[in-house]
Amino acid sequence: MYIHYHNCIFPQQTALPGGLDTLLPADGNQLKAIEPSYDGVPPGLLRRMGKAVRMGTGTALPLLKDLRPDGIIIGTANGGMEDCIRFLNQIIDYDEGMLTPGNFVQSTPNAIAGQLGLMTRNQCYNITHVHRGLSFEQALLDAAMLSMEHPHRNYLVGAVDEIADYNYNIDLLGGWYKKHPQQNKDLYEANSPGSIAGEGAVMLVVNGQPEEAVARLRAIRSWHGTNPDDARTNIEAFLQQYTDGNIPLLITGENGDNRLLPYYETCEKLLPGSAVGRFKHMSGEYPTAAGIALWLTCRLFEGEALPHHFYKKGKENTAGPVLIYNTYKGEQHSLILLSKK
Incomplete structure (x- = not known):
């Protein structure tokens, strides 16, 4: 899509x-x-x-x-x-x-x-x-x-x-x-x-037409669970199925709640070479906040530089896919993979 x-x-x-x-x-x-x-x-x-x-x-x-x-x-x-x-x-x-x-x-x-x-x-x-x-x-x-x-x-x-x-x-x-x-x-x-x-x-x-598109939604996965090990299993399976391991930018839904950090840290450790961005200091936490991450990715693909306070580590790179990982209350999890084309 x-x-x-x-x-x-x-x-x-x-x-x-x-x-x-x-x-x-x-x-x-x-x-x-x-x-x-x-x-x-x-x-x-x-x-x-x-x-x-x-x-x-x-x-x-x-x-x-x-x-x-x-x-x-x-x-x-x-x-x-x-x-x-x-x-x-x-x-x-x-x-x-x-x-x-x-x-x-x-x-x-x-x-x-x-x-x-x-x-x-x-x-x-x-x-x-x-x-x-x-x-x-x-x-x-x-x-x-x-x-x-x-x-x-x-x-x-x-x-x-x-x-x-x-x-x-x-x-x-x-x-x-x-x-x-x-x-x-x-x-x-x-x-x-x-x-x-x-x-x-x-x-x-x-x-479903690629002509003049801003971004391509390559894959999406969601699951329920409160165990960080389940998150690791799902993320590993997703990366193996849909990527070659080259993810220049990972955007996480980190929101300042230290109870949810294990989930996001698990994802970051699985992609040690990726830059990491965060967005909920701009949007706040709410159930459909993942839409903001997707919108920011579209702006990035259009050539707009995202602000320095967005990045947790690394530098922006628009050449490869972007992975969005978000969890809501540590119970509902989703992965969204986007690329320019």
Whole structure:
């Protein structure tokens, strides 16, 4: 499968050249997305949208100006959660009386894909994958299988998640976020449990045609498990099956949680000659954050230098494949292999 166009909204500046060089700080252990003006979204619709729907549509519409995709495939774990909680609270506040329909309509994970279908009058394949930390990876697999069957068709693939107070508080109580103030510039030196919360949206236009493609998705693998030895076995098998051992750049989902370091260190040790990059000090931690790593890889393949704070070791090299390894809460793991062609 080949990636032709991409767009992103996340907590760092993407509109200006070199905008990623300046690392914007977290606020209260949260990295909130920088939202644009959403010029392509009618104001009447915009004010009724929840944040996840705004980010999803705002990221996708610039890619759909001159393109009608044959499918809209979105991966999200918590999209629409904020509106869902608002609607449930209204049931209590209004004693099951006259409720606001907007919050109800926008309260389900498929609201993003549905809104895009309605706004672009697209009646083609429309689906949302909700698999927690593997939602985006399952959306990629869906698109890859469709591209194999119909190489000439275009598909919009996305990853969207927001910081909802409800989910943030549950994960904070569960120990997945730092309990003390943490600056994202020092995230990897914290040596403590938990990370910082993030959010964002990534959209890709993909098909099975290599002409003028930005990147090629060569392989993807996902698995469940909490044992670092299982991670080693899966990574070794993946490398043996899909690569010749030459991986110039490894991008990991290291997020400052010292409980997850064994997984990432295992992967790094299996690729001792690779440069290593990290991105969650820019995006924060959220279920579909792997989409940010893929988007950064596309920018790298287009010749844009990634910021110095992205690299943990080594120097950038765009000549060979890039491997992305991410784990969500040490339970869900994924490997994504990309190359320029």
